[in-house]
Amino acid sequence: MRRPALILVAGVAAAVLAYAGVYYSRTADCCHKTQGGAPELAWLKQEFGLGDAEFKRIAEMHDSYLSGCAERCHRIDLKNQEVAQLLAATNHITPEIEKALAEAALLRADCQKKMLQHFYDVSQTMPSEQGRRYLAWVQKQTIPADSHSQMHH
Amino acid sequence: MQSDQSLRQTLQQWKVDAPLPPRFQEQVWRRIELSEAQVELPAWLRLWNRLSTALTRPSLAASYVTLLLLSGVLAGYLQAHISRTHASGDMAARYVQMVSPFQSPHH
Numbered sequence: 328m329r330r331p332a333l334i335l336v337a338g339v340a341a342a343v344l345a346y347a348g349v350y351y352s353r354t355a356d357c358c359h360k361t362q363g364g365a366p367e368l369a370w371l372k373q374e375f376g377l378g379d380a381e382f383k384r385i386a387e388m389h390d391s392y393l394s395g396c397a398e399r400c401h402r403i404d405l406k407n408q409e410v411a412q413l414l415a416a417t418n419h420i421t422p423e424i425e426k427a428l429a430e431a432a433l434l435r436a437d438c439q440k441k442m443l444q445h446f447y448d449v450s451q452t453m454p455s456e457q458g459r460r461y462l463a464w465v466q467k468q469t470i471p472a473d474s475h476s477q478m479h480h
Numbered sequence: 481m482q483s484d485q486s487l488r489q490t491l492q493q494w495k496v497d498a499p500l501p502p503r504f505q506e507q508v509w510r511r512i513e514l515s516e517a518q519v520e521l522p523a524w525l526r527l528w529n530r531l532s533t534a535l536t537r538p539s540l541a542a543s544y545v546t547l548l549l550l551s552g553v554l555a556g557y558l559q560a561h562i563s564r565t566h567a568s569g570d571m572a573a574r575y576v577q578m579v580s581p582f583q584s585p586h587h
Contacts, residue, residue: 331532331541338545342552350563367578370571375583393578400581438581445579468572469580480525 375457384452392445399438406431442469507536 368389372382412428417424446465450458501507514529527560535541577583 331535334535334541334544335531338548341545341553342548345549345552346556346559349553350560353557353560354563354567357564367571367575369573370568374568374572389579396579396581403581439580442580442582466577468576469582 375453376462377453377457381452381454385449387453388445388448392441395441396438399434399441403431403434403438406434441468502538503536507533510536 348480361393365386368382368386370383371377377385406427408423409432413424443466446462446469450462450465452458453461505581510533514533
């Protein structure tokens, strides 16, 4: 009576161990990346098959772009506050409001231009085929064809 | 009459050389016990008895363990594939949020 029970338990234990072993061995690098300092960049490296030198250069470009991006975001925030104050002070479009809205639009356009330039720089640092793939992907993600997206600051 | 005599002689000379299967006596007694007790046993116990009888056969026991082992490997592989796909999608979305001020949330 004990031997069949042991075989049954051994089968279940073998299945559980096999499941856990395969699962953790296949996802170990994935978890390691998620817990790392810059998992998004680690993902970029793996997804686009970057070498160490290319990755280092792209990481530097990424940091430089983000610091500039934060500065541009700050300027847009200030301009948005200015527009809000102007709008609160009147109930029709004044020349000051028109000017502030135009300046805010210019700031957003500048922000988008810098973003696109960053994508081009990154893609050109990658191997050519991967660069094309990156550019197509990132443009599709950030600039949809019929975009009505708003900035969120 | 003559043929009965001849048959009896042949049977007396007949010797079985083939070895009995492993745990033959145990299994015989087990089947006798089971057949006697079959009537009053509940269904799950009858199933267990049939299963445990089957598992005394080494080939079936090995097949059972192997099947479960392979099922575990396959389930682990598929689940890991799903997890990796999700993680990759999450990382891609985070990258896009990080580099694009037109995605939320940003900075």
